[in-house]
Amino acid sequence: MNRRLALMLCVLALAAIPAFNALPADHPLHAPDFLVSVVGKWICYAILALAIDLAWGYAGILSLGHGAFFALGGYAIGMHLMRLIGPRGVYGHPVLPDFMVFLGYTELPWYWLGFDWFAFAFLMALFVPGLLALVVGWLAFRSRITGVYLSIITQAMTYALMLAFFRNDMGFGGNNGFTDFKELLGMPLNTSATRAVLFYASLVTLVLVFWGCAHLTQTKLGRVLTAIRDAESRTRFLGYNVTQHKLFVFVLSAMIAGLAGALYVPQVGIINPSEFSPGNSIEAVVWVAFGGRGTLVGAVLGAFSVNALKTWLTSVAPDLWLIVLGLLFVIVTLVLPKGLIGLLRRRGP
């Protein structure tokens, strides 16, 4: 009961940020714009952390490629945002986005069709990561590829996608990706009102995903996943089709990551292939490890705390960040196997 109250207070505290931002700029409690956008980003990261925790913390699937699912979700919504620019691009082409005009496209590639509808783009932000996870997961789990081998395969997956998206002839803007977005669902993106709306949409999604994951892990499926994590062959011997269960949770996790990416891109206003870089996926795993894997609160706490540290450190000593990130990982592995949440619980009653 106490825990639930604490969680609700945290959500309320987050929800207050855009409200304080709406106060007049000379008000002592005024929250600056950057705080809204930076915390809005962290909320998306927290959703990604929940996705990773569901697969890794509960089912033992250590994916080092979840950044790819996140980026694919972001690209899907990015394509919609590009279509909404319409003739307002630098080149003023009535249909084609600027980068296509620049690259000499004469018509929209077939895979861009449908992205002028928000609902379609939103569904694709879930569907494409889910489909990729289904194919990669099916190939890997069917062949009983587990542990570090699976991690390497997923890492290779995100790296391959990064190289592919860097190519101009993929039709996704190459190196530069998508940017210069104008509006979403009729709201101009550069106003604080829209920022607040996106912030609240992300916060509500975080709460819903958290609630859904909490529910899932309490069901028998959650216990089967734990059983698979701890003794995969024994679970198989009990008559469970382990491949199906792992595939289910991996696809679900990829879709949650895609959702996080879809909420992220309108807030940061850009998506490019660097989102696929292997380092991003590893960093996201560090959030979960640092916060405490196998607990949902730990994943969220990890995403917020590591990113807060990153935001602060990259402004005061940008060169140190990667070293600190590496150190964090080493320290957590050596001294805090249960992460921050394990530390808090040990100290607590």
Next chain:
Amino acid sequence: MSSAKSLNGGLYVDGVTVTFDGFRALNNLSLLVEPGELRAVIGPNGAGKTTMMDVITGKTRPDTGIVRFAARDLTKLDEAAIATLGIGRKFQKPTVFDALTVFENLELALKAPRGPLACLRWLLSGEARARIEATMEQIGLAARCQDLAGLLSHGQRQWLEIGMLLMQEPELLLVDEPVAGMTDHETEQTASLLRGIAGSRSVVVVEHDLEFVRALDCRVTVLHEGSVLSEGSITHVQADPRVIEVYLGR
């Protein structure tokens, strides 16, 4: 009805030979386990005890011979099909799920649809709860219901594993060295647990510990070099000069 069910529990092994690279692991082995019977199988290392288990559970195919259970020819079926037919096997090394409670371990083993969506929607019915509670009572872990399996002693883990086998409602239980590493007290309790299970199901126990076999108080089969050397009560086989020569060796 109970007689029809118990008729299914009989195991019939006749003239089974298994050869590995010229080594005869089983040599014209014949064995009949009555429905509901408790049977102990003993024998020195390499006598073929584990190979016999492997043949019955479909892990190893015999070169020749008949293996029948519930009027089905087991030599034609694979491991999963044999398990579905109602033959449960407990391996030597107990594997229970440490991060789950005793109750949850048994719940996972309970016969129920196994797909991800079925597990997601699964609600524990009163009947299922009663079955799990009855099994916990039977294996003597009712008081540890909500404890994590990782906190159990070695002996209790063995019992939990036997309980998980029971949840799958087998008609024949094959139990491989259940008391290895147990204290005397636990060994005694295991013997009474297995005696209690037999009757409604057939139980075949492979064991080295003769004190334990004596406590089982059942018919004993002595294997030697892949075939039956002697069979009868523990007193009978211990008095058999051939058994004394090859196994008891005193």
